[in-house]
Amino acid sequence: MSYVIVRRGECRGLEGRSQGGGPTIVNEGPQGLVRYTLLQAGGATGDVALGDGVLLGRNPLFVSAARSDYRLRRRSPAIDAGDPQSPLDPDGTRADMGALPFDHRTGR
Numbered sequence: 255m256s257y258v259i260v261r262r263g264e265c266r267g268l269e270g271r272s273q274g275g276g277p278t279i280v281n282e283g284p285q286g287l288v289r290y291t292l293l294q295a296g297g298a299t300g301d302v303a304l305g306d307g308v309l310l311g312r313n314p315l316f317v318s319a320a321r322s323d324y325r326l327r328r329r330s331p332a333i334d335a336g337d338p339q340s341p342l343d344p345d346g347t348r349a350d351m352g353a354l355p356f357d358h359r360t361g362r
Contacts, residue, residue, distance in 0.1 A: 290337040292351050307335065314352065326356040 290307035292314050304310070315330035317323040326332055333356045336349030343355040350356050 290351060292332050307337065309335065324352065325354050325362060326350060326352065328361055
């Protein structure tokens with residue numbers, strides 16, 4: 255069985271198929287699962303399940319996506335919203351969604 259798993263991520267502005275004007279995760283294989291991921295708009299098609307921890311339609315509050323600065327701002331819904339089974343972030347808090355952890359000690 256082949257499958258796709260998206261975890262601890264943020265999907266924003268994806269190219270490809272779209273429903274309702276937003277990005278859509280498409281799985282053309284037998285099974286797909288999206289967990290602990292922030293989807294700014296759109297959704298999923300095919301045999302894709304939106305599982306635990308999916309934040310649909312939320313702005314990730316990047317510092318400046320226009321300048322490719324994907325750090326999270328202080329009030330981002332992605333902070334401390336990652337998979338609780340993932341290792342803790344460097345500041346000792348629950349994992350954040352996305353590649354760059356927010357540090358509660360410095361506010362960055």
